[in-house]
Amino acid sequence: MSPRVYKSDKRQAAAEDTRLRILTAARSLLAAAKPTQITLDGIAKAADVSRQTVYNAFGTRAGLLEALFDGLATRAGVDLSEAFAAPDVDAALRRFTETFSRFWAADPVAIRRLRGMAVLDSELDRLLRERDDMRRTALGSLLAARGVEVGPETIDVVWQLTGFEVYDGLARRDPERDPTGPIADAVSAVYAAARG
Structure with missing residues (x-):
């Protein structure tokens, strides 16, 4: 019997929510009246996630920026x-x-x-x-x-x-x-x- 591929809709929804939270944090930092330095660490902190979570969600800094432009x-x-x-x-x-x-x-x-x-x-x-x-x-x-x-x-x-x-x-x-x-x-x- 071959192993069954497990795909959790809840896990996928949570990952999408995390991506959206990160993008919203990045946009908010850019639009802030007194913007702080826009860094991956700053975005991660504003989104209340780890820097690694940002990398897991977007792959690279360029991937995050591309997603921000698309958003x-x-x-x-x-x-x-x-x-x-x-x-x-x-x-x-x-x-x-x-x-x-x-x-x-x-x-x-x-x-x-x-x-x-x-x-x-x-x-x-x-x-x-x-x-x-x-x-x-x-x-x-x-x-x-x-x-x-x-x-x-x-x-x-x-x-x-x-x-x-x-x-x-x-x-x-x-x-x-x-x-x-x-x-x-x-x-x-x-x-x-x-x-x-």
């Missing part, structure tokens, strides 16, 4: 299907811009701090660059799906306009105004200029 995206409802389903390229670009503006708006303090930390942390910098490259690739795919041919320079400019730094600059300049409109207008103007 921020899920929380913001990032979904580009509306952009790809839009009736024309102008509507597609507007939906793309709105999607990322919602993402940036969902937790700007945490995102700002992650980007600031990346200046001194090569691993975090690499992960953020990979995420930014994913946005650039999605933008290129969106335009290609519409049969739009623009040069890489135009894609780079539109990509920059839909990035966090532009969003954050507009949002902080006038907190009462939704920056999505001005960003979408700028994206449309660059696109129109590139098409001639």
